[in-house]
Amino acid sequence: MLRKVLLCVVALLLAFAVMMATTGQAEFFLEDDLVLASSPAEVWEVLSAVEDWPRWWPGFESAKVTPALQMGARLDLVLKGDPSKRPATVETVVNGRKISWVRDGILGSTTHTSLCLDEQGGETLFVIQSRIRGPQAFLARLTARNQFADYHQALLRSLQLQLAEDAASPLPQDS
Structure with a gap:
């Protein structure tokens, strides 16, 4: 009996090693977009306010960028149901156009997220x-x-609603 258990453990370890060796360079990619009835400047204002992301970004409990939204900055993202405290690193910031970051994933993987804006006749293509x-x-x-596609769609709808809410709220008056 002990011999069978040992053989099963060895077989599982070998299978895991083979999986790790053969999937080390694997890549998963998903892209979604939406044309928003807001200018790129209006969309950028929402995207660059990282600490406000939890107000509209599904699944975010908190978000903080240190020291500022710039390449190499630390991005602390706390996601609902994700107990990990791994920070992300801002990879790219092109003012008014793009934010991207990278974060350690599981089993030595990395996750990359990119948000891009492109002006289209007074509206904004958000990708x-x-x-x-x-x-x-x-995996x-x-x-x-x-699930990724559904999450992207929820994010796009939520950003669209946030922009509509911002456009409907009166601007503060200077005294």
């Missing part, structure tokens, strides 16, 4: 890209494509 590299990408391709 979100999610990319995972490493063993987690293999995401097998089990999570629909």
